[in-house]
Amino acid sequence: xxxxxxxxxxxxxxxxxxxxxxxxxxxxxxxxxxxxxxxxxxxxxxxxxxxxxxxxxxxxxxxxxxxxxxxxxxxxxxxxxxxxxxxxxxxxxxxxxxxxxxxxxxxxxxxxxxxxxxxxxxxxxxxxxxxxxxxxxxxxxxxxxxxxxxxxxxxxxxxxxxxxxxxxxxxxxxxxxxxxxxxxxxxxxxxxxxxxxxxxxxxxxxxxxxxxxxxxxxxxxxxxxxxxxxxxxxxxxxxxxxxxxxxxxxxxxxxxxxxxxxxxxxxxxxxxxxxxxxxxxxxxxxxxxxxxxxxxxxxxxxxxxxxxxxxxxxxxxxxxxxxxxxxxxxxxxxxxxxxxxxxxxxxxxxxxxxxxxxxxxxxxxxxxxxxxxxxxxxxxxxxxxxxxxxxxxxxxxxxxxxxxxxxxxxxxxxxxxxxxxxxxxxxxxxxxxxxxxxxxxxxxxxxx
Amino acid sequence: xxxxxxxxxxxxxxxxxxxxxxxxxxxxxxxxxxxxxxxxxxxxxxxxxxxxxxxxxxxxxxxxxxxxxxxxxxxxxxxxxxxxxxxxxxxxxxxxxxxxxxxxxxxxxxxxxxxxxxxxxxxxxxxxxxxxxxxxxxxxxxxxxxxxxxxxxxxxxxxxxxxxxxxxxxxxxxxxxxxxxxxxxxxxxxxxxxxxxxxxxxxxxxxxxxxxxxxxxxxxxxxxxxxxxxxxxxxxxxxxxxxxxxxxxxxxxxxxxxxxxxxxxxxxxxxxxxxxxxxxxxxxxxxxxxxxxxxxxxxxxxxxxxxxxxxxxxxxxxxxxxxxxxxxxxxxxxxxxxxxxxxxxxxxxxxxxxxxxxxxxxxxxxxxxxxxxxxxxxxxxxxxxxxxxxxxxxxxxxxxxxxxxxxxxxxxxxxxxxxxxxxxxxxxxxxxxxxxxxxxxxxxxxxxxxxxxxxxxxxxxxxxxxxxxxxxxxxxxxxxxxxxxxxxxxxxxxxxxxxxxxxxxxxxxxxxxxxxxxxxxxxx
Numbered sequence: 016x017x018x019x020x021x022x023x024x025x026x027x028x029x030x031x032x033x034x035x036x037x038x039x040x041x042x043x044x045x046x047x048x049x050x051x052x053x054x055x056x057x058x059x060x061x062x063x064x065x066x067x068x069x070x071x072x073x074x075x076x077x078x079x080x081x082x083x084x085x086x087x088x089x090x091x092x093x094x095x096x097x098x099x100x101x102x103x104x105x106x107x108x109x110x111x112x113x114x115x116x117x118x119x120x121x122x123x124x125x126x127x128x129x130x131x132x133x134x135x136x137x138x139x140x141x142x143x144x145x146x147x148x149x150x151x152x153x154x155x156x157x158x159x160x161x162x163x164x165x166x167x168x169x170x171x172x173x174x175x176x177x178x179x180x181x182x183x184x185x186x187x188x189x190x191x192x193x194x195x196x197x198x199x200x201x202x203x204x205x206x207x208x209x210x211x212x213x214x215x216x217x218x219x220x221x222x223x224x225x226x227x228x229x230x231x232x233x234x235x236x237x238x239x240x241x242x243x244x245x246x247x248x249x250x251x252x253x254x255x256x257x258x259x260x261x262x263x264x265x266x267x268x269x270x271x272x273x274x275x276x277x278x279x280x281x282x283x284x285x286x287x288x289x290x291x292x293x294x295x296x297x298x299x300x301x302x303x304x305x306x307x308x309x310x311x312x313x314x315x316x317x318x319x320x321x322x323x324x325x326x327x328x329x330x331x332x333x334x335x336x337x338x339x340x341x342x343x344x345x346x347x348x349x350x351x352x353x354x355x356x357x358x359x360x361x362x363x364x365x366x367x368x369x370x371x372x373x374x375x376x377x378x379x380x381x382x383x384x385x386x387x388x389x390x391x392x393x394x395x396x397x398x399x400x401x402x403x404x405x406x407x408x409x410x411x412x413x414x415x416x417x418x419x420x421x422x423x424x425x426x427x428x429x430x431x432x433x434x435x436x437x438x439x440x441x442x443x444x445x446x447x448x449x450x451x452x453x454x455x456x457x458x459x460x461x462x463x
Numbered sequence: 464x465x466x467x468x469x470x471x472x473x474x475x476x477x478x479x480x481x482x483x484x485x486x487x488x489x490x491x492x493x494x495x496x497x498x499x500x501x502x503x504x505x506x507x508x509x510x511x512x513x514x515x516x517x518x519x520x521x522x523x524x525x526x527x528x529x530x531x532x533x534x535x536x537x538x539x540x541x542x543x544x545x546x547x548x549x550x551x552x553x554x555x556x557x558x559x560x561x562x563x564x565x566x567x568x569x570x571x572x573x574x575x576x577x578x579x580x581x582x583x584x585x586x587x588x589x590x591x592x593x594x595x596x597x598x599x600x601x602x603x604x605x606x607x608x609x610x611x612x613x614x615x616x617x618x619x620x621x622x623x624x625x626x627x628x629x630x631x632x633x634x635x636x637x638x639x640x641x642x643x644x645x646x647x648x649x650x651x652x653x654x655x656x657x658x659x660x661x662x663x664x665x666x667x668x669x670x671x672x673x674x675x676x677x678x679x680x681x682x683x684x685x686x687x688x689x690x691x692x693x694x695x696x697x698x699x700x701x702x703x704x705x706x707x708x709x710x711x712x713x714x715x716x717x718x719x720x721x722x723x724x725x726x727x728x729x730x731x732x733x734x735x736x737x738x739x740x741x742x743x744x745x746x747x748x749x750x751x752x753x754x755x756x757x758x759x760x761x762x763x764x765x766x767x768x769x770x771x772x773x774x775x776x777x778x779x780x781x782x783x784x785x786x787x788x789x790x791x792x793x794x795x796x797x798x799x800x801x802x803x804x805x806x807x808x809x810x811x812x813x814x815x816x817x818x819x820x821x822x823x824x825x826x827x828x829x830x831x832x833x834x835x836x837x838x839x840x841x842x843x844x845x846x847x848x849x850x851x852x853x854x855x856x857x858x859x860x861x862x863x864x865x866x867x868x869x870x871x872x873x874x875x876x877x878x879x880x881x882x883x884x885x886x887x888x889x890x891x892x893x894x895x896x897x898x899x900x901x902x903x904x905x906x907x908x909x910x911x912x913x914x915x916x917x918x919x920x921x922x923x924x925x926x927x928x929x930x931x932x933x934x935x936x937x938x939x940x941x942x943x944x945x946x947x948x949x950x951x952x953x954x955x956x957x958x959x960x961x962x963x964x965x966x967x968x969x970x971x972x973x974x975x976x977x978x979x980x981x982x983x984x985x986x987x
Contacts, residue, residue: 016839018570018762020925021846029926033870038845041870042742043850044711049747055612060836063574070830074583076598078591087588090817097511099539101580104766107557108550111571113902114768116563118965119958120897123553124767127546130500133975137533143974149624149770152817160668180817183802187786187813191635225689260519262528275817284579285599286589286818287624288770300972306768311968314953314961323968329627329664330908334673337662339585342625342758346766353546356500357510359536365509368516375520393522414592422590429802443513461589 018062020070033370080283080419084449086377088397088440089227089422090178090253091286092153092278094366095444100280100353104346114345117323119313124345125320128308131352136256138355139272140265141294146306146322147348148291148340151275152184155221155251157293157304157338158271158427159185162219162247163194164302164337170195170216172246174209175202176226178253179428185221194218201424201431203399206232210240217244219271223251224264227427228438229394231261238268247271247299254278255292256442257395259367271295280354281347290347301327304338366443371394373441380454381439386461390436397440399424403461406437416456472811494959497548501976504535505541510542528863533978552959553767560924560932564874564905564917565659565707567737567759570835575762575827584826589818593798599822603790606829610755610774613840615746618782621774621790622820626734629754629773630665630701632786632815636752636777637699637728638669639784639812646726646930649698653727657708657909662701662732664899671698678911682708684718684877693725703732704748705739707909708866709851709917710876716812719749728752728781736760738848738873739923741841757821761828772824783810807987846922847873850929854920857933865912873921879914887943889914891951895942898950898957899935 021029026038035041042050061069080093089092104110106124114119115128128146135144148154159171171189173182173196186196195216199208209220220241224232234250241248250264252274264272276290277283295303301324309323329336358366374396381400382389391398402409406423413420421439424431439451489496519527537545554561579585587596607619620636623629634652641649655676663673677688684702693700700722704712712718713766722729731745731753736980737760745753758771764984777785788799789808798908799819803811835843848870855864855875863881879889893903893916905917920929942950955961956982 016835016842018572018834019839019842019846019922020928021849021922025926026846026849029849033849033852033856034621035870038849041845041848041872042711043870044713045739045743046713046716046748048716051744051747053710054837054841055741055744057609057612057837058833058979060839061833063834066574066830066833067578069833069985070578071581071583073598073602076582076601077587078595079582079586080588080591081582081586085588085591087591089590091589093586093588103543103546103550105576106547106550108553108555109546109767110576110764110766111556111568112553112562113561113566113568113765117554117893117897117903117965119894119955119960120552120554120902121767122959123551124550124587126497126499126549126552129769129974129976133499133501134534136975139585146696147769149628150816150818153624153628153815153868169829171822178817178949180814183814184816187635187815188669190633190813191638193670231523233526259532260528261523261526263532266528266530282585283588284496284585285587285596285822287816287821288772288823290770300974307972307974309968310973311964313963317960319960319963321963321965321968323965323972323974326969329660331660332664333660334663334667336660336664336667339627339631339661339668340625341627341661342756342765342771343769345768345770346764347770349767353542355534356504356537356545357542358534359504359509360532360534361507361536362509362511362513365513365516366511368519369513372516372517381977393520393526395523411594414595419588419591419595426590426801429805458651 028424083417085419086421086439086441086453086455087419089427089438090275091283092254092440092442093444094278094442095281096282096354097357098358100350103353104350107351115322119317122319125308127349127352129310129320132308134355135292135294138255139294140263141272142297143300144294145303146308147344148293148305149344150289150291151253151273151285152181154273154291154293155181156185156188156381158273159189159219159221160192160248161271161302161304162249165247165299166218166245168199168218169218171219171221172209172212172217173198173221174206175199176206176228176230177221177223178227179402181251188362201428201433204230204392206234207237210237213241213244213246217246219236219247219249221251225254225257225395229391229398231393231395233267235267246399249273254396256367256370259363260371261310261395280350288344288347290344290351302337305340305343310349367441373443373445374398377439377441377450380450384454384458384461396442399436399438401435402437405434412460413456418453418456473605474787487838494551495548497545498977500537500545501535503541503545504537506535508538509536510539559900560920560928561902562920563902564919565734567921568953569762570923571762571764571923572831575830578830580822584822590601597796600790602829603825604797606825609832610776613740614753614776615744616776617779618777619774620777620785622786622815623754623775624816624821625771626754626756626773627661627665627768628815629775629836630661631669632775633730633752633754634669635812636781636784640781641698649696652699652701653697655699657706657911658701658703659707659734666701680712683712683870684714686714687969688719690721693721693727695726697725697727699728699730700798701730701732703735705735705872709871709876710866711872715748734759735873738844740844741837742844752781755840757824757828762831763824763827770824772821772823782810786813786815787811832948843922850920850922850924851875853929854918854933858936861937874910874917874919877916878912882943885943886948887951889916891954892939892943893952893964894954895939897955899939901932901935
């Protein structure tokens with residue numbers, strides 16, 4: 016077996032050093048009922064070539080985004096990732112190292128995390144950021160829990176523009192922890208409606224911009240209303256490229272910002288692994304979840320970085336920890352950071368402008384299709400359209416014609432009564448010819 | 464060299480700069496000092512070539528950024544150099560043994576990386592039509608089959624994103640099962656003092672109170688104490704097996720029986736599954752839920768702290784409460800039931816995250832499983848246990864094993880009694896290991912062993928590498944006992960940096976780079 020270096024001679028010699036006559040003697044503490052003498056009922060080992068064949072056969076049964084016209088967004092976006100990013104994250108020293116618990120021999124990872132935190136803080140317009148969480152949705156759940164600790168209140172109000180899967184993720188954890196949630200009905204352009212739902216028990220309001228329908232909102236008023244009532248404003252962003260063009264949540268008064276960072280540096284990967292961005296006001300940092308990297312000096316006075324404020328964390332505080340998180344999304348954070356370094360401010364702004372331009376072109380093309388209505392009043396790179404009939408059926412029909420047309424809202428929330436709503440996105444990877452083709456086929460399908 | 468009370472030299476004086484051989488630039492050989500991107504990059508520089516775009520839509524008036532963001536850019540060569548230089552300051556499993564107990568730092572096969580990057584896996588969207596991702600769903604189904612077969616459990620929830628996330632998933636299933644059975648009053652979770660910190664943190668996070676179970680002198684659950692603490696108020700026990708002392712819980716079947724008799728569930732922390740994979744099925748031990756760290760047992764890379772994946776196998780009693788999405792075999796192939804309460808997932812407790820979990824880890828883990836097969840995985844467990852016992856045997860003459868009697872499983876645990884009187888602590892010893900070219904073992908964990916040193920070699924180390932490691936540790940042990948304290952107190956001397964001031968970092972947190980240079984921190 017190619018991954019196992021011990022030879023039969025090694026094994027025999029080592030058993031001799033240990034002073035036992037067989038490997039079974041080392042498993043003597045296993046109760047008799049659970050001792051298996053035979054291998055389990057699964058295939059035996061395979062060579063690299065055979066494994067490649069089997070994996071390739073499975074991969075071939077999927078229609079990848081790059082194969083043709085593709086318009087899915089709704090929390091995961093297809094962007095071009097520079098070759099440099101994937102090359103560097105496969106370097107042994109980044110790929111095969113552990114959490115940097117020994118800072119003297121992990122300065123590579125630690126400096127990257129420090130740079131990542133600085134980039135995320137700048138991008139979101141917040142004072143501080145952590146070293147990443149699993150993804151945007153779990154970051155949202157952590158943010159709500161944090162708000163209950165900061166305010167010592169027990170209720171979260173969520174707008175009808177928050178991604179329904181994020182809402183479910185938050186509710187799953189919140190309800191287990193005894194935190195009440197008030198989720199407003201799905202609405203394309205009504206983030207402000209959360210203001211009326213704030214009461215004396217409200218720990219936080221959660222809004223999203225651009226929201227799940229693509230609508231961009233200035234949340235300043237919501238921030239003021241929440242804070243006046245002693246609650247925190249949590250702003251969710253699922254498309255971080257938008258922050259190259261749009262006002263940051265920090266500028267608009269957010270207390271906590273959570274975002275899905277996948278768009279920068281990370282592929283679609285069928286939903287994971289992604290990278291949760293988490294940023295907040297500095298005064299709340301000791302209630303924040305996840306790892307934090309901080310600057311310090313070594314014994315010779317040289318600048319260095321360490322994981323810090325770990326008295327918040329599970330390995331020190333156990334049942335009093337701010338979160339149970341241990342493993343985070345380090346390598347995806349590295350990918351994010353490399354891509355962001357390549358882009359720089361100039362590149363990010365350009366990338367965002369191109370995304371917006373492509374989406375407008377898509378909007379113009381679809382608006383011209385009889386029977387289609389653009390529902391999103393202000394959008395960045397995705398928007399909602401109303402189609403005749405059920406969007407889910409339309410998407411299947413179009414898939415049969417080689418077009419991945421977008422995400423039917425019913426896939427996210429089947430109970431909202433929005434079965435005729437389709438979410439479509441465009442990015443810098445979208446070809447003009449694909450937009451034209453999509454509009455043409457859509458018109459034909461609708462006319463049938 | 465003079466030292467302060469925490470073992471730091473009181474003045475700068477190290478192998479790097481205390482001799483006539485100090486360099487003029489501060490660099491040491493090929494090891495470069497590397498500035499931060501904020502000190503290197505340009506505010507108007509970029510490493511990408513993008514076309515110009517038109518001005519944004521008027522609809523966004525008032526919503527656009529006006530002020531600079533503060534993100535520097537680098538050209539491609541500068542970017543590559545920056546990160547490659549940084550990478551050289553890291554230790555990695557590809558460089559040498561990485562004996563972190565409880566972390567299973569094994570070789571990460573490169574085939575897995577290649578497979579995960581096939582566009583059919585890496586370039587598919589979680590919400591594109593299910594008819595267009597049948598291969599991905601089939602892979603998830605096969606992975607599930609392997610995990611269920613290896614554990615002897617009837618169901619698995621794939622989506623948790625890491626071990627602790629898996630714990631949360633298992634505990635939420637347990638909570639839902641109790642509530643469905645009118646047992647919602649059970650609010651206590653029992654866990655041994657030796658448990659991973661994530662166990663009590665998870666239990667508390669989902670609303671339970673944690674009560675500790677004592678441990679016996681031979682490193683196992685104290686059955687009398689467990690029995691006395693079980694009762695109608697207990698929702699579950701959380702026990703790691705093999706446990707965090709690297710020992711198999713001999714009474715595990717009895718632990719499960721007592722737990723079930725008290726109406727509680729048995730959550731097993733599967734972080735140490737590598738020791739038993741292919742040889743012992745947790746289902747045969749009476750486990751109700753157990754997470755499997757794909758980034759440990761199934762070799763997906765740790766990546767400097769993540770991403771991981773923590774699928775949870777579930778018993779018949781808990782399976783109905785598994786979170787969505789559920790993978791089902793429909794008439795037209797595989798399908799996902801995505802929302803709790805929908806037909807087919809009526810009793811699901813909710814959702815762990817936005818999409819379907821860590822597909823990128825599923826592909827890697829599945830490629831690893833296919834490579835090893837049932838026979839190879841069994842050999843994995845045997846070699847992991849053999850390597851650990853070999854280290855224990857070779858080191859026991861010089862160091863004090865915490866539990867000398869009987870074999871250990873995949874990790875060898877030592878206490879610090881053998882360092883008594885030397886003036887050297889576990890921390891000092893670990894830092895001196897760095898100078899000898901090895902990553903330290905897990906230190907001061909589990910908490911039940913004084914000055915604990917938990918060594919997990921894994922099965923992917925050759926005998927030669929183990930012998931090299933043993934020789935280094937024996938030489939260090941001899942130096943410690945011979946009174947060569949300076950070698951330890953100031954260590955490491957040969958790492959990219961000397962010991963870092965963690966106290967100062969926590970007292971005055973600097974969590975990001977700031978444009979106006981703050982006064983440099985001084986060594987204290």
